[in-house]
Amino acid sequence: MSDSLYSWGRYPYAPQTAHACSWRSELPGLLTELAEAHGSTLPYGNGRSYGDSCLASSSQALHVRSLDRFIHVDWQQGIVVAEAGVTLAEILAMAIPNGWFLCVTPGTQFATLGGAIANDVHGKNHHVRGTFGNHVRRFGLLRHEQGILTCSPTENTDLYAATIGGLGLTGIIAWSEIQLMPIRSSQIDSSVVRFSNLAEFFTLSAELDPQHEYSVAWIDCLAKGAHAGRGVFIVGDHAPYGSLEVDARTKLQVPLTPPVSLINNLSLRAFNEAYWRSHPAQHTFKRSSYDAFFYPLDRLLHWNRIYGRKGFQQYQCVIPDATAQAATKELLRVIAESGQGSFLAVLKRCGDIASPGLMSFPLPGTSLALDFPQKASLAALFTRLDAIVLEAGGRLYPAKDAHMTGIDFRQAYPAWEQLEALRDPSLMSRFWNRVIT
Numbered sequence: 472m473s474d475s476l477y478s479w480g481r482y483p484y485a486p487q488t489a490h491a492c493s494w495r496s497e498l499p500g501l502l503t504e505l506a507e508a509h510g511s512t513l514p515y516g517n518g519r520s521y522g523d524s525c526l527a528s529s530s531q532a533l534h535v536r537s538l539d540r541f542i543h544v545d546w547q548q549g550i551v552v553a554e555a556g557v558t559l560a561e562i563l564a565m566a567i568p569n570g571w572f573l574c575v576t577p578g579t580q581f582a583t584l585g586g587a588i589a590n591d592v593h594g595k596n597h598h599v600r601g602t603f604g605n606h607v608r609r610f611g612l613l614r615h616e617q618g619i620l621t622c623s624p625t626e627n628t629d630l631y632a633a634t635i636g637g638l639g640l641t642g643i644i645a646w647s648e649i650q651l652m653p654i655r656s657s658q659i660d661s662s663v664v665r666f667s668n669l670a671e672f673f674t675l676s677a678e679l680d681p682q683h684e685y686s687v688a689w690i691d692c693l694a695k696g697a698h699a700g701r702g703v704f705i706v707g708d709h710a711p712y713g714s715l716e717v718d719a720r721t722k723l724q725v726p727l728t729p730p731v732s733l734i735n736n737l738s739l740r741a742f743n744e745a746y747w748r749s750h751p752a753q754h755t756f757k758r759s760s761y762d763a764f765f766y767p768l769d770r771l772l773h774w775n776r777i778y779g780r781k782g783f784q785q786y787q788c789v790i791p792d793a794t795a796q797a798a799t800k801e802l803l804r805v806i807a808e809s810g811q812g813s814f815l816a817v818l819k820r821c822g823d824i825a826s827p828g829l830m831s832f833p834l835p836g837t838s839l840a841l842d843f844p845q846k847a848s849l850a851a852l853f854t855r856l857d858a859i860v861l862e863a864g865g866r867l868y869p870a871k872d873a874h875m876t877g878i879d880f881r882q883a884y885p886a887w888e889q890l891e892a893l894r895d896p897s898l899m900s901r902f903w904n905r906v907i908t
């Protein structure tokens with residue numbers, strides 16, 4: 472046992488006591504022990520969730536990161552079986568030299584296999600590959616007093632569906648088998664162009680998404696008036712030739728948490744303006760390493776510390792296609808007016824490939840994600856944003872959330888009752904406690 476684990480946003484500030492598990496054979500005993508001693512616990516992967524969904528309501532986390540062994544690999548078929556604490560970076564380090572890549576990756580390679588399944592994470596290719604769960608062939612799920620059950624599209628199917636996007640509540644994923652996709656090179660051929668307003672984003676997305684594996688945009692959320700909704704549109708594909716190299720660059724790190732946030736309106740405005748201007752008005756092509764393309768934030772370890780001791784919150788919503796343009800415009804207007812915002816406002820069109828997960832976040836529409844330094848005035852801003860999202864038929868991403876009301880959650884995720892019925896009673900998170908009561 473060692474102290475202390477947190478969520479990525481450090482908000483809410485709720486240190487978790489870590490009960491580490493290093494061997495699969497220890498899992499059942501540890502789960503029983505924690506359930507008996509503290510009433511409940513929650514699996515914790517690598518803490519890359521921003522809000523309170525990775526925090527145990529008992530503050531006693533079952534830390535599975537040390538379950539980091541590969542069990543079986545098949546480089547003919549691109550199939551990997553690994554323990555749930557293995558990170559996506561560790562999978563890539565094995566897979567890339569053999570000509571394989573993750574079918575879906577989020578914007579950090581430090582998420583674990585278990586965490587990626589439990590939040591059913593999505594990436595820049597949602598429009599062509601769906602979510603991480605679409606590529607999970609099976610997994611072993613430990614449930615209190617039931618042992619480890621194999622779950623797949625044909626075995627324990629209700630638990631398979633409930634666990635993908637199930638927020639760690641249905642059991643502890645001990646191991647999983649996933650399908651990879653073949654690549655010829657670890658480089659990404661990308662094309663970048665800036666756009667002047669939101670309407671241009673939607674035009675670019677409609678034209679370019681069908682032609683490319685990856686697509687994402689960055690928005691200057693502080694720009695107002697004629698500049699509102701301006702940003703940079705980025706598409707990419709795995710290069711058809713080149714080397715198969717694993718990211719081995721030394722990473723910089725933020726050594727300590729400053730007492731106050733280093734992010735303020737002045738620094739944000741200047742950065743956003745300079746970033747937008749530094750990008751070309753015409754399509755510009757470049758070849759980059761996969762890690763520069765997918766994981767720019769991972770280059771600065773502990774970057775979350777720059778937000779200071781109060782931490783920060785990410786606001787991520789997805790708005791259905793029918794209302795996306797109008798609602799996104801309104802969200803950006805309210806955010807710009809509030810003067811609060813972030814370096815990285817990410818806009819992405821999600822596709823219509825259904826996830827096998829019961830509670831998966833993406834839906835066919837547009838996702839907007841922004842970081843905000845934590846301060847009291849955020850509550851009023853988020854209330855206004857939530858009303859726009861709900862009115863537009865959208866929803867918030869539990870993996871990033873620390874504020875959504877129970878009423879909003881239950882309306883946006885009607886399948887919550889099915890998940891609750893399949894929840895392992897020995898598991899409870901602060902998030903679930905907040906939204907289902």
Ligand SMILES: Cc1cc2nc3c(=O)[nH]c(=O)nc-3n(C[C@H](O)[C@H](O)[C@H](O)COP(=O)(O)OP(=O)(O)OC[C@H]3O[C@@H](n4cnc5c(N)ncnc54)[C@H](O)[C@@H]3O)c2cc1C
Pocket residue numbers: 479513514515516517518519520521524525526535555556576577578579581582583584585586587588589590591592593594595637638639640642643644645768769870900
């Ligand atoms: C820089 C950055 C970029 C990101 N980009 C994206 C993105 O593009 N798309 C996206 O979808 N997400 C994104 N995320 C969020 C992140 O990918 C998810 O929150 C992911 O689930 C974190 O994995 P983790 O291993 O750190 O899990 P944790 O944060 O520790 O836990 C996440 C959930 O998984 C559960 N869990 C963990 N391990 C297990 C297990 N073995 N069995 C059962 N449940 C388990 C936990 O209980 C919790 O509910 C990003 C995060 C960061 C920091």
